[in-house]
Amino acid sequence: MPADSIWSIGELAERAGVTVKTVRFYSDRGLLPEGPRSTGGHRRYGPEALDRLRVIRSLRTLGLPVPDVRRVLGGEDGPDGALEDVVAGQLRDIGSQLAALRWREAALQLLQDCAPTERAERLLLVGAMSAPPSTAAPARFWRRWLPPRMPARVVSAVLDQAVPQPPADPTPAHVLTFARLHAFTSRSCEGGDRGQPAAHRTEDGFRPGMLYEGLSEAYALASPHLCDQRSPREGEALDCFVSAYAASRGVRDTPAFRRALSGVLAADPRIDHYWQLVAELTGPSRPTPGAAHDWLCAALDAQVGRRAA
Structure with a gap:
């Protein structure tokens, strides 16, 4: 290597526009x-060190920590x-940070x-x-609310909805x-039956997965x-609703069953407050399962009332 292409640590720092401390770090x-050291033991560098230092500075300017810089420079699949x-990975981290900041900003604005x-x-x-909020508490609430022995895939589908x-x-x-x-x-459930609907307390032959x-x-x-x-009305939705209850009990869908249902x-106990809060978050274009349940119950009541009359 030509002598004029071998630089001291100070010369490399000057060419790169950084401090000697940075080069040493x-x-x-x-x-x-590093090239071969001088007879006095001083560090010497060539042009490849200057190129590498410029890459390092670019990566660090983007906020990459030193371990990630090392990964880029020494990646087995190439830089x-x-x-x-x-x-x-950095974009995912920044996305999480921005989400947290947006929630903090909205919370501060609220106060x-x-x-x-x-x-x-x-x-x-x-x-x-x-911030942003976790969905763990609502998920725990539903796992408490749902009947036991539900298939995992059905529980997952209910939680998604x-x-x-x-x-x-x-x-x-x-x-x-x-x-x-x-x-x-987050409130603790009280009472032995946990305030669940009657269908959840049915034991003999009840198939909760089929119901949900x-x-x-x-x-x-x-x-x-x-x-x-x-307005609530008879039709395919109501028939499917009643059929779910009948099939989960292993009985036929008859007028007598509809009256009893x-x-x-x-x-049944209600969790209207939960669904009201969910509706405020999702908006009117996405009816909640709670709203759909109320609509179907009203349709069933109207049908039973007409038949009785």
Whole structure:
């Protein structure tokens, strides 16, 4: 290597526009190639060290930590392959950070805009959940609410429908609603039967998985009626709804069964507050399972009433 292409640590730092301390830092971590040392033991560098230092500075400017810089420089698949993986990881991290910041901003805006008399209560509500909020509490609520011995795939499907995801771009109203949902679902269930519907307490021959699969189908059939603001009525959605209860018990769908089911459903405990909060998050274009259930119950009651008359 020509003598004029061999630089001291100070000369390399000057050419790269960094401090000697910076060059020494990366050299000590094995990120800069060194040439043979001088007779006095001083470090010497060639042009490849300058190129490497420029790459390191670019990576560090993008916020990559030293371990990720090492991965890029020493990737087995070459710098391009390693860089692609590292950049993808950084984008995921930044996305998570931005989501947290958006929720924090909306939460602070909520506290700033509310009346002073509401601020202390809202602070406790918002402070009880993470930013962005976790869906663990609503998921636990539903696992407690659902009957035992449900197939895992059916439980997963119910959770997908019943547990709302935090909005990507929340408003202060979203923050308050999610905080109230978190508080509601975090409360301990009381009572031996946990306030569950009568169908959940049926033991002999009851097939809860069949019930909830059928209910999911019935809710999907009822949703267009709710979106179009149609009054509860007979039809495919109601037939599917009643059939789900009948099949889960192993009985026939008869007028007598419908009369009995109407009375049982009318006496069931309700979680209206939960569905009201979910509706505030999802909006009117996505009817909740709770709203679909109420619509179908009203359709059943109307049908039973007409037959009785």
